[in-house]
Amino acid sequence: MKAFEHIVIHYDEIGLKAANRGHFEKLLMTNIRAKLGDAVIAGRRESGQQTITLAPDIDRDAVCTALSRIPGIAYFSPAWQEEHDLDAIRKTALALMQAQSFKTFGVITKRRDKANDFRSAVINRDIGAAVLGMRPDAGVNLTAPDIWLKIEITHTHAYVSVERINGVGGLPTNARQKVVALLSGGLDSPVAAYMMMKRGCEVIMTHYQNNLAMTDSVEDKIQQLATQLSHFQPRTHLHIIPFGNIQNEIIKVVPAKQRMLFYRHVMLKMSARVASRNRARMLVTGDSLSQVASQTYDNLAAIYHVAELPILSPLIGLNKTEITAIARRIGTFDISSLPYDDCCSLFVPKHPELRLRLSAIRDAEAKMDLEPLMEAALEETQPQRLD
Numbered sequence: 001m002k003a004f005e006h007i008v009i010h011y012d013e014i015g016l017k018a019a020n021r022g023h024f025e026k027l028l029m030t031n032i033r034a035k036l037g038d039a040v041i042a043g044r045r046e047s048g049q050q051t052i053t054l055a056p057d058i059d060r061d062a063v064c065t066a067l068s069r070i071p072g073i074a075y076f077s078p079a080w081q082e083e084h085d086l087d088a089i090r091k092t093a094l095a096l097m098q099a100q101s102f103k104t105f106g107v108i109t110k111r112r113d114k115a116n117d118f119r120s121a122v123i124n125r126d127i128g129a130a131v132l133g134m135r136p137d138a139g140v141n142l143t144a145p146d147i148w149l150k151i152e153i154t155h156t157h158a159y160v161s162v163e164r165i166n167g168v169g170g171l172p173t174n175a176r177q178k179v180v181a182l183l184s185g186g187l188d189s190p191v192a193a194y195m196m197m198k199r200g201c202e203v204i205m206t207h208y209q210n211n212l213a214m215t216d217s218v219e220d221k222i223q224q225l226a227t228q229l230s231h232f233q234p235r236t237h238l239h240i241i242p243f244g245n246i247q248n249e250i251i252k253v254v255p256a257k258q259r260m261l262f263y264r265h266v267m268l269k270m271s272a273r274v275a276s277r278n279r280a281r282m283l284v285t286g287d288s289l290s291q292v293a294s295q296t297y298d299n300l301a302a303i304y305h306v307a308e309l310p311i312l313s314p315l316i317g318l319n320k321t322e323i324t325a326i327a328r329r330i331g332t333f334d335i336s337s338l339p340y341d342d343c344c345s346l347f348v349p350k351h352p353e354l355r356l357r358l359s360a361i362r363d364a365e366a367k368m369d370l371e372p373l374m375e376a377a378l379e380e381t382q383p384q385r386l387d
Helices: 018-039 060-067 086-098 120-134 188-198 216-230 244-253 256-277 297-305 320-330 358-366 371-380
Strands: 006-010 040-046 049-054 075-082 104-111 147-153 158-161 171-182 199-209 237-242 282-284
Touching: 006 060, 006 158, 018 040, 018 049, 018 060, 018 171, 060 075, 075 086, 086 120, 086 147, 086 158, 104 120, 120 147, 171 188, 171 256, 188 199, 188 216, 188 282, 188 320, 199 216, 199 256, 199 282, 216 237, 237 256, 237 371, 244 256, 244 371, 256 282, 256 297, 256 358, 256 371, 297 358
Parallel strands: 104 147, 171 199, 171 282, 199 237
Antiparallel strands: 006 049, 006 075, 040 049, 075 158, 147 158
């Protein structure tokens, strides 16, 4: 049987958008085309689903991998297209099932368009009987079969498939909803960036690097993380910002117990400037409440209070086990586990401040002239496009 030429794409949350549903459907198709490029020769919305037609001689496995990472897609099925003709549908279904290995099967028909003369129960009985005639050793199981044979009837066509591939879900990434995420070399911040992509945001990434102690392996790890995350949105920009000179100035003034927190404060200030230059309106962190010393209730309250833009913390209520599971699923866990010295860990004590006061931040800022150092670091930064 020839390779599939169509993929039927389903969403869940988009379907709840009522009058705005068309906007989200168009945005999703735009993102699909952006990721798949010339692999898609046609795309259309029909009867509550989206269908793409693939170019010949392409890597279909690569296409399915890309689709599984696009926010907004709940699941999809590689499919064979037929006209509204039961004989043609039956013929395609039998050819498809003949190539499968199974002991039990079920047939499920979805009529996306109720205006045609087809009846789901009639199709299920007809196709099921035909499969049993071809495979008398097989049994019917409508609860948990080895394989589901699915037939979807739309206004224009019928689609036959035997595979369901899960997607990311959520909402499609929107270039008008930009945020800036602080990306460290750890486990949490890449997951936070991914979570915001899944909520429809285009995520710009900033990483702060002590360029006085930077190695090629450190920069490579950050680029690997950003590249992996770039699979989940149409375009990705990474800003690796030199932080060594700023860090040296902070060390002269800020007590050791408070340094990590003040590093974060300055990083948020600089990320706000990156946001302003890229028309982003919010910042994203990987904070999880009380997970580590810098993320205590009091410390977060102080740092967030003086932030120049609203801060989104999608992991705030998750524990490490939950975050780790997401990291494994999106492919960042192994990269985050590579050895790496984060600049926030340099020159800080074993037991940092747990209850930072706002006055401590303001007092430290008054003793330093960070403005020219921050501007110089931002001017030196060359954004990288990774998609």
